[in-house]
Amino acid sequence: MTVHLKDIAAYTGVSIKTVSNVINGNYARVGPETRAMVLAAIEKLNYQPNIAARQLRKARVGVLAYAIPDIRNPYFTEVGDIMTRVAEEHKYTLLLDYTYGPRDPEPEGKIRYNDYAYGSLEKELSVIKGLRPHLIDGVILDPQALTIDDIKMEEVKGPLVLVGERLFGAPFDHVLIDNVQAAYQATNHLLAIGKRRIAVIGSQETQSQAPSLRTQGYSRALREAGIEVDESLLISGGYWHRSDGANAMRYLLSLENPPDAVFCFNDLMAMGALSVINAAGLSIPDDIAVMGFDNVEEGQYAYPPLSTVSPDKEEISRLAVTSLIGRIQGTRTQEPERILVPFELCIRASTMRNRANVQTPI
Amino acid sequence: MTVHLKDIAAYTGVSIKTVSNVINGNYARVGPETRAMVLAAIEKLNYQPNIAARQLRKARVGVLAYAIPDIRNPYFTEVGDIMTRVAEEHKYTLLLDYTYGPRDPEPEGKIRYNDYAYGSLEKELSVIKGLRPHLIDGVILDPQALTIDDIKMEEVKGPLVLVGERLFGAPFDHVLIDNVQAAYQATNHLLAIGKRRIAVIGSQETQSQAPSLRTQGYSRALREAGIEVDESLLISGGYWHRSDGANAMRYLLSLENPPDAVFCFNDLMAMGALSVINAAGLSIPDDIAVMGFDNVEEGQYAYPPLSTVSPDKEEISRLAVTSLIGRIQGTRTQEPERILVPFELCIRASTMRNRANVQTPI
Numbered sequence: 001m002t003v004h005l006k007d008i009a010a011y012t013g014v015s016i017k018t019v020s021n022v023i024n025g026n027y028a029r030v031g032p033e034t035r036a037m038v039l040a041a042i043e044k045l046n047y048q049p050n051i052a053a054r055q056l057r058k059a060r061v062g063v064l065a066y067a068i069p070d071i072r073n074p075y076f077t078e079v080g081d082i083m084t085r086v087a088e089e090h091k092y093t094l095l096l097d098y099t100y101g102p103r104d105p106e107p108e109g110k111i112r113y114n115d116y117a118y119g120s121l122e123k124e125l126s127v128i129k130g131l132r133p134h135l136i137d138g139v140i141l142d143p144q145a146l147t148i149d150d151i152k153m154e155e156v157k158g159p160l161v162l163v164g165e166r167l168f169g170a171p172f173d174h175v176l177i178d179n180v181q182a183a184y185q186a187t188n189h190l191l192a193i194g195k196r197r198i199a200v201i202g203s204q205e206t207q208s209q210a211p212s213l214r215t216q217g218y219s220r221a222l223r224e225a226g227i228e229v230d231e232s233l234l235i236s237g238g239y240w241h242r243s244d245g246a247n248a249m250r251y252l253l254s255l256e257n258p259p260d261a262v263f264c265f266n267d268l269m270a271m272g273a274l275s276v277i278n279a280a281g282l283s284i285p286d287d288i289a290v291m292g293f294d295n296v297e298e299g300q301y302a303y304p305p306l307s308t309v310s311p312d313k314e315e316i317s318r319l320a321v322t323s324l325i326g327r328i329q330g331t332r333t334q335e336p337e338r339i340l341v342p343f344e345l346c347i348r349a350s351t352m353r354n355r356a357n358v359q360t361p362i
Numbered sequence: 363m364t365v366h367l368k369d370i371a372a373y374t375g376v377s378i379k380t381v382s383n384v385i386n387g388n389y390a391r392v393g394p395e396t397r398a399m400v401l402a403a404i405e406k407l408n409y410q411p412n413i414a415a416r417q418l419r420k421a422r423v424g425v426l427a428y429a430i431p432d433i434r435n436p437y438f439t440e441v442g443d444i445m446t447r448v449a450e451e452h453k454y455t456l457l458l459d460y461t462y463g464p465r466d467p468e469p470e471g472k473i474r475y476n477d478y479a480y481g482s483l484e485k486e487l488s489v490i491k492g493l494r495p496h497l498i499d500g501v502i503l504d505p506q507a508l509t510i511d512d513i514k515m516e517e518v519k520g521p522l523v524l525v526g527e528r529l530f531g532a533p534f535d536h537v538l539i540d541n542v543q544a545a546y547q548a549t550n551h552l553l554a555i556g557k558r559r560i561a562v563i564g565s566q567e568t569q570s571q572a573p574s575l576r577t578q579g580y581s582r583a584l585r586e587a588g589i590e591v592d593e594s595l596l597i598s599g600g601y602w603h604r605s606d607g608a609n610a611m612r613y614l615l616s617l618e619n620p621p622d623a624v625f626c627f628n629d630l631m632a633m634g635a636l637s638v639i640n641a642a643g644l645s646i647p648d649d650i651a652v653m654g655f656d657n658v659e660e661g662q663y664a665y666p667p668l669s670t671v672s673p674d675k676e677e678i679s680r681l682a683v684t685s686l687i688g689r690i691q692g693t694r695t696q697e698p699e700r701i702l703v704p705f706e707l708c709i710r711a712s713t714m715r716n717r718a719n720v721q722t723p724i
Contacts (some may be wrong), residue, residue, distance in 0.1 A: 071458070072443050072659070077433040084460050096433070096458035098446050242663050275663040297434070301604050301637040303665035 003047040012041045023330050029154065039333065064324060065097045065136045067124065069144045072241065073268055074296040076142065082317035083140065090325050095136065099123040121145035129155050138324045143167040159327035163320050165213055173323045173336045177311045177343040183217030185345055186263060186291050186309050191225050193351055195261035195289055201248040201273060202237030202265025214265050233259055237269050245272025253280055260288060267292035267299045270306055274350065278303065290350040304349035311343045365409040374403045385692050391516065401695065426686060427459045427498045429489045431506045435630055436658040438504065444679035445502065452687050457498065461485040483507035491517050500686045505529040521689035523682050527575055535685045535698050539673045539705040545579030547707055548625060548653050548671050553587050555713055557623035557651055563610040563635060564599035564627025576627050595621055599631050607631025611638040622650060629654035629661045632668055636712065640665065652712040666711035673705045
């Protein structure tokens, strides 16, 4: 006997729509208990979704979108490049939906999470609501401006997977690295090479006014080394571009007691910092060591080559695309989860002089 | 009396479809004489196209696509970034349609124009045929793989504008700089600072087996200076990435008589070349001067900052988007034209030591 949606609905006492939502991974509209009950019934009754029929009914278009917050930041384009290839392996086309926009005005009395971000809240909202002007089956979003309060789950259209270090607590699969641990290890490396006055470029307060995850890891490492965090060395990164890193570095060099190391929260800002230190005739890493974050290709070719935190971009991209396709095709039915991807420290000559200056390109 | 399409068709003796093609700028399907006749009739009869009605009838979606050949090359993402903003000013959304692909196999006995290119012929063809899986009103294409022989005009879907230095002779608006002149001036600059043994990275033969435009400009400058072109100094650039520039530079340094300057046909390859020269402990520009092409932001922050040819990317992007919108809206009705955009030499410390090492960021 073939089991249909209506049989599961009758067995569990919920609507056919609810059963369908569970099968299609639209968990936003289904409470956890109902979801568990429906999934149990599916197993018990041995329901076999007719993939082909569902495919037709849902008129899938074979298109995914990666909502890319800043195409001028190579971290995002390197990830988008890999996602495009992974999507193609699965016969999907990946569109790049560029959500950059002017910074949104801050609502009265509220500090926006995107105090520094480049993503436009309006565009990110239109992405999750399916209002962008093209047909897509699902979205990968690296949220920059959105906060959990902005998301009305009943408005969310279709499967969505998050990447990056923001927007925790939303009921979507979320692929990311452990940012606290990564910053902790990077700071420990700077301590291990003898640096004591370590500045941060890219520090900012987050939605909750708590320090960002990376700032937390940095602070923990200092604390464990018995060094007090000097707030005057925590510099905001503006838009996290090269010019922001350069401006911040110029300011740090102008201090009466400048830092002996700088930890930039992305590689682009580190490129700006390197250029300012080089132009000042100071020695890297002896006078000032520089550590980045992202391992974009550009850092390998910098002078000196840039030490950095290297998230596994291949794995981030692959898991984001395959999780999304799993939700779209109904093969991924577990509750949304946070998927941690490995990272490693990539140590080059900007922190250790004896490292080869030019590494083998990836 | 309101003049309708059928009145113009009756007056000129062509079909209503042909009149419509002329008005909508679909010149691909209309010969030049017919076009001239219809345009004359439009003027004579004082035809006022009902923009709103046409808009409805054509179900425009307010979306343009920029077929971007390589999102890992910042030249394209910087242009895409500007195009996105210009499109928004005109109330259009710009999608990035990434046409990168594995190199196409070469048809028997034919040297492909894209001997080095990253764009996939198959994807570029599907872009111009409107087969990509989304609704768009028009396309901006930077062709890498397509040749004029690949284009069957009757298959071309909707308005199309070309950018970049390839695919001449196709009946589309084409926005570009004078590549011969740009390379000529860049080479003259290297000659002016006393260099005589100037290598090229990124040289390759084109479809017709003629030297590329940039190689032509380089050769002309050498010839005028009484220097013979040394074929052994013309190095292919592979995929024009940083690693290709680094590999080419390693090869050049291994020569018995290495060059005293290198002209890289894009900035990415120049970044690779700089890193190899720095790692070899040679002095830039005294031992080897380095000149790039594109003026991507990265070059400003290089060590030393990179001299380069700077195309007016703002103007390229603006003209590409507005020409395309003009074709879509029927306000641009002249024959397709080649639109030359200015460029300038941007001289920094990689060719002239006395230049400030860090320029003001754009």
